[in-house]
Amino acid sequence: MTYQEEFIVFMVRSGVLTFGDFITKSGRKTPYFINTGNYKTGAQADALGNYYAACIHEHLGEVGGADVLFGPAYKGIPLVVTAAASLYRNYGEDYPYAFNRKEKKDHGEGGNLVGAKIKDGDQIAIVEDVVTAGTAVRETIALFETIAPVKINALFVSVDRMEKGTGEKSALDELREEYGIAVYPIVTVRQIIDFLHNRPIDGEVYIDDAMKERMEAYLRQYGAKA
Numbered sequence: 001m002t003y004q005e006e007f008i009v010f011m012v013r014s015g016v017l018t019f020g021d022f023i024t025k026s027g028r029k030t031p032y033f034i035n036t037g038n039y040k041t042g043a044q045a046d047a048l049g050n051y052y053a054a055c056i057h058e059h060l061g062e063v064g065g066a067d068v069l070f071g072p073a074y075k076g077i078p079l080v081v082t083a084a085a086s087l088y089r090n091y092g093e094d095y096p097y098a099f100n101r102k103e104k105k106d107h108g109e110g111g112n113l114v115g116a117k118i119k120d121g122d123q124i125a126i127v128e129d130v131v132t133a134g135t136a137v138r139e140t141i142a143l144f145e146t147i148a149p150v151k152i153n154a155l156f157v158s159v160d161r162m163e164k165g166t167g168e169k170s171a172l173d174e175l176r177e178e179y180g181i182a183v184y185p186i187v188t189v190r191q192i193i194d195f196l197h198n199r200p201i202d203g204e205v206y207i208d209d210a211m212k213e214r215m216e217a218y219l220r221q222y223g224a225k226a
Helices: 003-013 043-063 074-090 135-145 173-178 189-196 209-222
Strands: 015-023 031-035 068-071 097-105 111-115 123-127 151-160 182-188
Touching: 003 015, 003 043, 003 182, 003 189, 031 173, 031 209, 043 074, 043 123, 043 151, 043 182, 068 074, 074 097, 074 123, 123 135, 135 151, 151 173, 151 189, 173 182, 182 189, 189 209
Parallel strands: 068 097, 068 123, 123 151, 151 182
Antiparallel strands: 015 031, 097 111
């Protein structure tokens, strides 16, 4: 299997990718849900880092690399740490990493960034989980505007739900167009549907014909226009 296919199986087995009846933060009724909060063991963190590292290793060179990997608080913090560790262990690529505090520290060294020191002109790659409206990424862009003139050139996420953002295009496409950021998901919902349709995982079929039609109907209603 490809690392993308292995990642889909990993999400199912971890209870992160589930199917049924859910309501998203935006109020949409969805037949599937991705809850990255269900990652909770060291083994899962190690595997997750390997999948992010594979995606970063494959694509980061397309935008000229990065000086710093950045994880927005809070979910981006463990993701950027495990991704950086996996990049070094698996590919010998030693990237500095940083993340932010939600509240600015007013003692010790102060500030609201932890890790690598950001310098003028640095190229930054953001490591995030699942982007819905792009709020965390926009907050990160605003944060860096107060720190140093940098170039945010890439965003790595686990899953692209391929849904509309504030307009008819996806939140990821909006980020691409508004800020010139290259966006790379480990997998898309289309890849999830194609791979899991009538394919049993540990003896259970998660996307049968009926679930596939529910997911297709959801994308017809909320899917982004190309």
